[in-house]
Amino acid sequence: MDLLSTVDWSRAQFALTAMYHWLFVPLTIGLSLIVAIMETIYYRTGDERWKGLTKFWMTLFGINFAIGVATGLILEFEFGTNWSNYSWFVGDIFGAPLAIEGIFAFFLEATFVAVMFFGWKKVSPGFHLAATWLTAFGVALSAWWILVANAWMQYPVGMEFDPDQMRNVMTDFSAVALSPVAVNKFFHAVFSTWTLAGVFVAGVSAWMLWRKRNVEASRLSLRIASWVGLAGIFLTLWTGDGSAVNVAKVQPMKLAAMEGLYDGKVGQELVGFGFVNTDKRPGDSLPAIKAEISIPYGLSVLANHDPHSFVPGINDLIEGVSLTPQGDTVNTVSYAERIRMGRTAREALAEYGQARQAGDDAAAAAALKTVRENYRYFGYGYFDNPEDAVPPVAMTFYSFRVMVVTGGYLLLLFIALVFISYRKTSLLERSWLHWLCIISIPLVWICSQAGWVLAEVGRQPWTIQDLLPVQAAVSAIPADNVVLTFCLFAVLFTMLLAAEISIMLRYISRKSKTDIMA
Amino acid sequence: MTELQTLQAYWWLLIAVIGALLVFLLFVQGGQSMLFCGATPEGRKLMVNSLGRKWELTFTTLVLFGGAFFASFPLFYSTSFGGAYWLWMLILLSFVLQAVSYEYRSKPGNIYGSGTFDAFLLFNGIAGCVLLGVAVGTLFFGAEFTVTKTNLLNPGAPVISSWAPTHGLEAIANWRCILLGVMLFFLARTQGALYFINNINDHKDFGISLRNRVLISGTVFAILFVGFMVVLMRVPGLRFVGGRFVEEQNIYLHNAFDMWPLSAMIVVGALMVLFGIYRSAFSSRYRYGIWWTGIGSVLVVIALLLLAGYADTAYMRSTIDPASSLTIANSSSSLFTLKTMAYVSIGVPFVLAYIVYVWYKMNRRPLTAAEVNADSHSY
The missing domain is CATH 1.10.287 (Helix Hairpins)
Known part of the structure; x- marks a missing residue:
């Protein structure tokens, strides 16, 4: 077995599956909330127009839901198929959240999603509304447990090593389930799904406004999407700040990589603009960033909420430098x-x-x-x-900036949309606004994916931080086998994505020609 | 019995229950396997919409089966999934295709045409059942694998589990495993027909009578089941005795005698399955065969899996290195994790309760073509 090649292809396959999965899941989570809000309005007012609107967005939810479920299945089993050593080394801890996710979250959504779609005439309106909310709750709950598992990989707590079994065993379940990294990661991810769904609904509504179809339905949808999206992006930024502080504490190397920072200092600036020098290596004298424009004290504030704090760079961490103005130890072991x-x-x-x-x-x-x-x-x-323990700097650096820039743009967009929806409704007829919303749809997905690229590439080469690098976590499968399954899934997922987008576009186009609220 | 041993036995029981429920819920796959058996497009639409209200339960139970194994017996998860790579990948592929097919098959703009997605459903209906049976067959009939945990200490080759170089394809070529897979397929097909009888009012567009299908598939299943039981009772296995594995001829037969309540479960379960098939095949109005056959198959599967895992039996025997074989004792999670997860499992009856309640609410009245055609979300 060519171990390194198997490792690289296994990483590629997992990244492929995870990235495809995350194309669909955020829309599922966020749209389930918007659908639930709309159905609640229908339930409270008895206004049939809201029922029509709910069904319209629910159908789009359903088209997206199925493929998210499909890619999620592969993801769960790939821990075993491609990372068998990992599955044994930490399965005692990691398996529990996955099982709980299956028992409580997946069955909740699997059971009640059928009521949502097919139960309009079979159950009472109250029961149906409960089913819609339970589905929304179920998809969020499933996010909780998988993000607990993910957070634990980045910040392993609540466990000890068992030398007889050659593995780690859980010693504190609550430490695993409620670790600050897990809690922050969950809220950051879920709030980001509200943003994404808000952009999606706003974009589709804007397209209908541009075509002058279903104007009332589009305005109502846009208004709800604006509020959900604004709440989502505010909360995402807030939890993103918490995420940066956590990374500074528990994964300082990731923080250094995402800044391309090699030699840290007190009052460290943040790179506002620049290009990573890909020739740069730890310990050499080459500049790390080209054409750099920096924000003074920015990184110290981001990492520690203190403009005068010390932020270690890659060289500092490798050498074991530990400095803070407060005298706190950042790192003592080279x-x-x-x-x-x-x-x-x-x-x-x-x-x-x-x-x-x-x-x-x-x-x-x-x-x-x-x-x-x-x-x-x-x-x-x-x-x-x-140097083997340094993550890919360029990808981490750029993904962070893509995430922040697009996130900042989305904040401005939603502030504007909320304002326009109430105070400047005449602007809702302007084509430039319609197209701004429409082009924001791919941007929000790029933002969301960039966040995960940052989180996962930035923690390389670890599957379990400090304990298990990728080359020791992999299965004993020849690389060509993994290449074959990688290609198989790449083709399959791409074909299914194409089908999903095509179905959605056709559905939106077809339904927009009818009265959605009828 | 120590607390750890009790919890290991408890979790093996839960695995058996989840596996058994999965086998019952494979009626969805069995139903899918009939889509092209003479049904008109209208009949096929009705079949798909009937199954489409339940496919996620099967899918989720498969996910739970994997998750529960991961949490309770991680060495199995690590060894089997990482070893029988192609077998599991093919299973996953078939279920991925299924997951999107219901939602996409009749939607305008689906690019590949509804026939493609129906073919995906057919593929999952056949391959999903057979391959799952083959995978479970490696539990009963063994596989070529080794487990060397100290490999972790070798940076050049740290992988602890290794499998035959064909990575699961050899299991597909094992006639015993195939026997189990084909048997499972015919059980699923029988249950699929029984489910249609229970859930759909009008079967005129289905081609061959559903009751004939129950009779034919049920008879084939019964013959294969007898054959499987004969094979199973004759194969050798490994038992962990006095600190080492000892080969034992007819190990499942011995277990069946020693744990006679499990044998009784198999007999009762098999009789229930046969009763469900008989009543449904020979009565023109009987609709409840799915419950007799379904509950019967659940009982049989639970008992078979317990026979495989209890009494210090190696539930997955290594045919090349007996010392690597997996028992519920050497492959389980720690006491702490098993105990924590045991508390979590208290929630399972509540989950089952709401599933049953929702099933009842949604299936009170049989599905009709008119209802499907009027439903804006129909498949």
Whole structure:
């Protein structure tokens, strides 16, 4: 088996599946909220026009929902198929959120989504409304558990290493389920789905306004989308700030990579504009960023909410530099030392196994003590050089900026839309506004994907932060097998995406020619 | 029995229950396998819309089956999924195609035409059942794999589980596994026909009579089931005794005698399955065969999986390295995790309760062509 090649293709396949999955899931989560709001208005007012509007958006929800479910299935099983070592090494902890997700969230949405679509004449209006809200709750709940699992990979807590089983075991469920990283990640992701769905509904409504079809339905939809989107983008920015603080604390290397920062300082500026110098390597004297325009103190504020705080760069982290004006320790162990500690833990673990087999309890206890003392950096033992633990800087750097710039644009867009919806309704007839909303649809998806690229590429090369790098997490499958499944799924997902977009466009076009609210 | 052993047994029971419910819910796949058996386009539409209200339950149960295995027996998850790569990938592929097909098949603009999506449903209906049966067959009949946890200490080759170089394709060529897969397919097909009888009022557009299909598929299933049981009772297995694995001829037969209540469950379950088939095949108005056959098959599957995992039996035997074989003791999660998840499992009856309630509310009246044609969201 060509291990590195298998690793690279397994990463590519997982990235492919996750990115396709995240094309559909945010729309499912966000649109379920908008549909539930519309149906609530129908339920409270008894106005049949709102029922028509609810059904229109519900159908679009349904078209999107199915493919999100499909890609999610692959994602869950790929932990086993492509990352079998990972599945054993941390399955004791990681499997639990996935099982809970299945028991409580997936069944909730699977059961009540059928009522949502087919129950209009089979159940009472109140029951139907409850089913719609339960579906919305179910999709958000499923996000909770998978994001708990994801957050745990980036900030492993509530566990200890079991040397006899050669794996990590859970010791504190609440620490896993309610870790601050998980809580922040969940809200950041879910609020971003409100933004995305808000843009989608606004864009579709704007298209109908541009074609002068279903004007009333479009204005009402646009108004709800504006509020949901505005709330979503505000809360996304707020939780994004929390996310940056968390990253600074628990993944300082990711923060350094997303800034292209090699040598940190007190009062660190934020790169507002610039190009990553791809020739730059840790320890050399080349400039990291070309054509840089910086925001003074920006990164210190972003990372620590303190303009005079120290933010370590890649070189600082590798060398183990630890400085803050407050005297707090950022990092005390150099990467060379971490590699040594990881190897020491590994060797001690081998000695522990031999001592256990020989029945030498004293030697086993001594080896275990060494394992415990060095286990924190176990994963570094798989590296040859400190640079191996540095994530791809360029992709992390650019994805952060794409996310922030598009997110900032969306904030302005929603502020404008809310204002226009109430105070300047005459602007709703302007083509430029329609097209602004329409072109925002791809932009919000780019923003959303960029966020995940930042989160996942920025944590490379780890599957479990500091404990298990990707090359030690993979399955024993020849690379050509993974290449084949990668190509298979790439073609399949692309074909299905094309079908989904085509169906949506045809549906919107066809329905827009009829009275949606009838 | 220690607390850990009790929890391991409890979680194996839950796995068996989830697996059994999955087998019952494969009536969706069984129904899909009949889409092209002489049905008119109207009949096919009715079939799809009947199944389309339930496909997500099957799909979700499959997801839960994987998730529950991951949480409770991660070494199985790691070894089987990472090992029998192609087998599981083909299963996943068939279910991915199914997931989009209901929603897309009749929607204008679906690019590939409704026939393509119906073909996807047919593929999932046949391949999904057979391949799932093959995958479960590796539990009963073993597979070529090794587990060496100390490989983690070798940076050059850290992977702990390795499988035959054909990565699951060899299981598809194993006649015993295929026997189980084909048997599962005919059970699903029987249940599919029973579900249509229960859920749809008018069967005139379905081609061959549904009751004839129940009789034919049910008879084939019964013959294959007898054959499978004979094969199963004769195969050797491994039992963990005195700190090592010992090969034992007719291990499932011995387990069946030693755990006789499970044997009784198999007999009762099989009789219920046969009763459901018989009543539905020979009575022109009987609609409830799905429940007899469904509950019967759940009982049989639970009992078979318990026979495979209890009494220190290796539920997945390595045919090349007995010491690598998996038991519920050596492949489970830790005491803490099993206990935590046991508390979580208290919620399962509530989940089942609302599923049953919603099923009742949605299926009170059989589906009609008029209802499907009037529904704006019909498939």
